Amino acid sequence: MKVARARAEQFGGIVELSRPRALLHVDRQMMRELGYPESPLWQQPEGPLSAPTEVHLVLSRRCAAGCRGCYVDATPQGAALSREEACRILDELAVMGVFHVALGGGEALELDHLFAVAEHARAVGITPNLTTSGLGLDERTAERCKVFGQINVSVDGVGDAYRAARGFDGFPHAERALRLLRAVKREVGINCVVSRSSFEGIGEVARLVRRLNLNELELLRFKPVGRGARLDEELTPEQAKRLWPMARRLVFRHRIRVKLDCSFAPMVFWHKPSARAAAFFGVQGCVAGDVLAAVQPEGQFTGCSFLSSGDDSFRLREKWPTAFAAIRGYVRTAPEPCASCEYLHLCRGGCRAVSRAHGALLDPDPGCPRVQEHRARRPLPVLAQ
Amino acid sequence: MKLFRRGRVLQATFGCNPNSSSLGVDVTFLLFGSICASMIALFLGALLRGEQK
Numbered sequence: 001m002k003v004a005r006a007r008a009e010q011f012g013g014i015v016e017l018s019r020p021r022a023l024l025h026v027d028r029q030m031m032r033e034l035g036y037p038e039s040p041l042w043q044q045p046e047g048p049l050s051a052p053t054e055v056h057l058v059l060s061r062r063c064a065a066g067c068r069g070c071y072v073d074a075t076p077q078g079a080a081l082s083r084e085e086a087c088r089i090l091d092e093l094a095v096m097g098v099f100h101v102a103l104g105g106g107e108a109l110e111l112d113h114l115f116a117v118a119e120h121a122r123a124v125g126i127t128p129n130l131t132t133s134g135l136g137l138d139e140r141t142a143e144r145c146k147v148f149g150q151i152n153v154s155v156d157g158v159g160d161a162y163r164a165a166r167g168f169d170g171f172p173h174a175e176r177a178l179r180l181l182r183a184v185k186r187e188v189g190i191n192c193v194v195s196r197s198s199f200e201g202i203g204e205v206a207r208l209v210r211r212l213n214l215n216e217l218e219l220l221r222f223k224p225v226g227r228g229a230r231l232d233e234e235l236t237p238e239q240a241k242r243l244w245p246m247a248r249r250l251v252f253r254h255r256i257r258v259k260l261d262c263s264f265a266p267m268v269f270w271h272k273p274s275a276r277a278a279a280f281f282g283v284q285g286c287v288a289g290d291v292l293a294a295v296q297p298e299g300q301f302t303g304c305s306f307l308s309s310g311d312d313s314f315r316l317r318e319k320w321p322t323a324f325a326a327i328r329g330y331v332r333t334a335p336e337p338c339a340s341c342e343y344l345h346l347c348r349g350g351c352r353a354v355s356r357a358h359g360a361l362l363d364p365d366p367g368c369p370r371v372q373e374h375r376a377r378r379p380l381p382v383l384a385q
Numbered sequence: 386m387k388l389f390r391r392g393r394v395l396q397a398t399f400g401c402n403p404n405s406s407s408l409g410v411d412v413t414f415l416l417f418g419s420i421c422a423s424m425i426a427l428f429l430g431a432l433l434r435g436e437q438k
Contacts, residue, residue, distance in 0.1 A: 001432045022399045030392025033434060056405050102403045129403035149401040218404060247412045262409030273415055280422035281414045282398040292407040305405040
């Protein structure tokens with residue numbers, strides 16, 4: 001075990017391990033035992049983290065692929081952060097104590113300065129991770145990708161299912177990219193957007209993860225934002241209930257590591273897993289503006305990359321303590337059926353971006369099975385005669 | 386006599402997240418339940434202290 005660094009929080013601190021790669025929340029006593037000095041934060045009442053643990057740096061809205069459901073609405077001429085802007089933001093994040101950045105876009109590999117930005121992240125003590133479509137990745141570029149921590153290639157289906165999901169035949173390119181990357185490093189996985197159409201083909205993607213000996217399959221919920229807002233691809237109520245059993249089956253059948261993004265929390269908690277285990281392993285719903293933040297290519301910082309309104313990225317450190325009050329306060333102000341849900345403090349009402357896309361930011365997540373059942377039971381309004 | 390309370394690991398997340406949305410659920414770990422969580426907490430705590438020495 002190797003401790004890379006740590007930062008203080010109200011509850012104690014967060015310790016980053018570089019081997020195995022992990023973030024550990026520890027109490028104040030453990031921080032003392034590890035030799036860290038008393039922190040002024042330990043005198044403060046419970047609140048949001050002093051800084052996000054990870055930030056998604058949306059380096060650009062630039063991508064030639066033109067996927068039909070792209071949530072950042074990327075185009076070949078989309079906006080991009082310059083190398084100087086990206087490095088300045090990384091400096092700011094390093095001072096705040098951010099541990100990881102997820103570099104993405106658009107297609108980050110289309111930017112000439114991607115590797116310079118990743119190397120700068122390493123230089124200031126932040127682990128850079130990457131999501132890519134893998135299009136155009138060659139052996140030389142794969143070799144340079146050693147600078148990243150985890151790299152995931154977007155594969156929403158195998159063969160024709162890829163074309164159906166993305167609108168072009170990119171699967172052979174994505175598979176080649178996975179092989180090239182896997183040849184140079186261990187931490188290579190697949191990101192798979194789970195939509196109404198792709199749901200039944202997820203097993204094939206899991207098989208691919210096993211066959212290529214990748215280290216994880218991350219299942220991401222389809223969200224109706226960006227170009228995805230024009231598609232009718234959200235999970236059906238029946239699929240939402242089947243999601244967690246399907247994920248468990250993939251783990252056992254293919255012996256692979258499966259992760260679900262935070263927006264899937266309501267679909268998991270509906271099955272009533274151990275709340276204690278969920279809390280320990282950091283299983284949570286919306287952590288926007290707390291564990292997570294995003295920087296948009298136009299320079300704004302937002303709670304997560306699916307939320308659009310935000311503030312100037314260069315003032316993130318100054319604004320962080322008071323920003324995102326509405327999202328952070330959801331647990332206190334949640335309406336029914338979230339208010340009476342035993343998992344509210346973990347689930348946090350599901351995905352704010354999906355709620356906003358369907359109505360209001362602070363509505364319960366309409367994709368949650370419990371919310372759907374609650375709405376089905378609600379009596380219809382009586383119309384005046 | 387004052388009892389010495391040892392420090393504890395409260396939460397553990399493994400790996401790095403390259404995604405636009407945060408790592409929400411690591412299915413593999415959640416499958417093993419709360420007893421496993423307690424054992425891993427004790428194990429990681431012991432390893433951390435060992436590292437310090």
